[in-house]
Amino acid sequence: MSDPENFPLVRPRRLRRNAATRRMVAETRVAPAQLILPMFVKEVLREPVPLSSMPGVLQHTRDSLRKAAAEAAAAGIGGVNLFGIPAERDAVGSAGTDPDGILQRAIADVKAEVGEALVVQADLCLDEFTDHGHCGVLRADGSVDNDATLLRYQEMAVAQARAGVDMVAPSGMMDGQVAAIRAALDDEGFADIGILAYTAKYSSAFFGPFREAVDSELKGDRKTYQQDPANAREALRELRLDVAEGADMVMVKPAMAYLDILRRVADASEVPVAAYQVSGEYAMIEAAAANGWIDRRAAALETLTGIARAGADAILTYYAVEAAGWLRKG
Template sequence: MFPIHRPRRLRTHSQLRRMVRETVLTTNDLIYPLFAVPGEGIAKEVKSMPGVYQLSVDKIVEEAKEVYDLGIPAIILFGIPADKDVDATGAWHDCGMIQKAATAVKSAVPDLIVIADTCLCEYTNHGHCGYLQVGDLSGRVLNDPTLELLKKTAVSQAKAGADIIAPSGMMDGFVQAIRSGLDEAGFQDIPILSYAAKYASAYYGPFRDAAESAPQFGDRRTYQMDPGNAREAIKEIELDVAEGADMLMVKPALAYMDIIWRVKEASNLPVAAYNVSGEYAMVKAAALNGWIDEQRVVMETLTSFKRAGADLILTYHAKDAARWLS
């Protein structure tokens, strides 16, 4: 006899499929990355990321208004300074690009959440995420001296109006250092979204074009995680939780959905997934060549991040996704 259970019964109508859908993507899940550069009236497209631009602060404000009108609740800011140095001055200076952009956006769109990427690689003249040992060309960052720079950067970003601090340098103890710095400066209510499990990934290539942050020598494998490690991600997130992280991030997302799942299972904090530049660029390239249906692939991919356990998704597809969702 044929089995009495016929799962296809619940797939016969679009409304019925909608009613029983287990995972639902909404605009509330989305965070849109923006890249701030010096100048005025600047909107320079990133060649490896069609549709993504380096923007002057006035253009950042225009984008922020559009993002808010689309119902996206938050942006994350990255800065590209005019000058770089060993002290990453542009990261923590009151006139840094993230500081200027955060202040301008909060003035123009006060209800939009502004997340500040708190890292140093865009601002150092060697492209690494902190202080290096003099003469060391391996890219091994001096951990503890760099914590002081990160603390100073986070406080400066909070003073400029950032609603959330998102440290991404993968320094040991960076959450505790930043938490203590924020608290001492009177920013006890500013949450930390930690890049808790950030892998040394080849998927970051186009981002380094956008943020002009490629290392001048060596690589970042001495501080970002090895792609083969999963248990280590749980160790990293447990340390960050103990140090005071309010939210956790897994980066990249597409090739690390097992990590998103593990982190979600191991923590009761909100989990963010960063749909990174290489993931975006692959979809865009295939779509421009007519090889895939961009809308369906993007929406399926973003939904899969939620299904894996992500509560928040940082994605360059955010504006398109918001339009498609509406």
Template sequence: MRDLVADVTLEPKNLMLPIFVKEGLEAPRSIEGMADVLQHTEQSFLDVLDDAIGAGIKSVMFFAVPKIRDAKGSQATAENGILSRVIRSARAHVGNDLVLVADLCLDEFTDHGHCGVLDNQGLIDNDSTLIRYADMGLVLAAAGADLLGTSGMMDGQVASIRKALDLRGFENTGILAYSAKYASGFYGPFRNAVESALDGDRKTYQQDYRRTREGLAEVELDLAEGADLIMVKPALVYLDVIAKAAAVSNRPVAAYLVSGEYAMVEASAKAGVIDRELAIFEILYSIRRAGAQIICTYWALEFAKKLKEQR
């Protein structure tokens, strides 16, 4: 009876799997604070893609950790850089069986850990960063990315990248816009995953968690600039923002269940104070209930398999 009247659905296709690949790594390596999540080698991540397809997952998002970093994040726009190689390798391996999403941001590639180029005072130079983003978008599109995840939170980034893509003939490369991304305390384990060099915070360009109107304004701006999908990040502690974004967006809404939210649940389950599977299903359904069509989550592979078994 409960199944008969349930009005919120969750399927493997709703789950997007983030994957970390580290340049020069010889064997997969665990990540501090993220139980069962790995940094992969340029070979081992291909097995994960096979598992994802088998579980019914439709999309994966790639983050790359380079050997060399500098102030401008030069490796982000290297045609044979680690992220470009990963995208090309993934495309050759899976064909069109997965939607390949490339993280378009400089933070993994800069020696200061910020998401953009810094000026002489050590502050983000928004317009100079847009030039870098446009170049990075072209490199990733040429490598075979289906979607570019614009996680850097620069003003005008969607319009800048969209214009560059269209001028170079990449009209079919889409943009997953991080429209409402907050300066959150839940990103810590992710920074371990990408070995971030950040010292300080990103409050000058990520949003204030005390505001909702700004997030919705950014959603509307990104849609006007040509976003194909929009993202709210984090997810679990921003369900209200997801719901409001879904109400105003004429494009699909995604939400990123971030590393700290993941770690919080895993730690509670390990301590024996919650039922792990029940809690995770409840969280995933809550994000769907709020209005997100796509949930980017480190539980994607495990719970896609569980959903497939249930069906």
């Protein structure tokens, strides 16, 4: 017999020996209720349109949006985050504040369909509604006017609240946007409407497929208002400001390339933290899986687990409904 002194006494593999044991001792668990599905609705469509760069994702009609929202509620996910694509755009994004605009109608449609079964969030930004594709009002020199944009965000927040939204999600990265939106909502009697602040939204190459999803008109970039990918401390500064201004939740976007930022924000945050697995991150998994290079389901679930492990309480992901099914099946 071999000398027992040569054998390890501590054997971590005992807790990995079968699926039941691994499941019992898992340190991080992803639940369907943590998942939020981003959804796109386009005003002029008669039939939903598949996105070439995001397989499985659609630009919805109002009818198909309602059906997809009902499916999301049945899947048990936490919420949906709506983006609207108007028939017409102008310099100040008028369709974004129009009570009859596509996003306001979509909010009302989804609330009528799902009631309290889902948290209905809406993107609060002008980029989908402007003919220049920027997230705010432009000055004569083409730069974004921060404070003039805040006035538009206030109007947009109130329009969404009147349509029935549960939570607004300001994504424009304007200084003071949370405080401005909170003040406008409170002044109009919407103190119960929550704010999910895009606290650390980076100027990222991973947003590319999203531009197709919203038919973006953007020329140039958004580097003067979105964060520099090189910066980490800046995210914590933005966090302090957003919480002080009244954010109910905060978010890091993108997720997978910024897990270190997510961890730092989660460690410092007094409010729940979300992360957005963005279009480019989704598209990479889909492309690799389509080529047979990775297991699609395993890779999707692994990335969602990693985002949760890094500190996300909620995850915006295009896999939300499908992943909820996978999670229920174990």
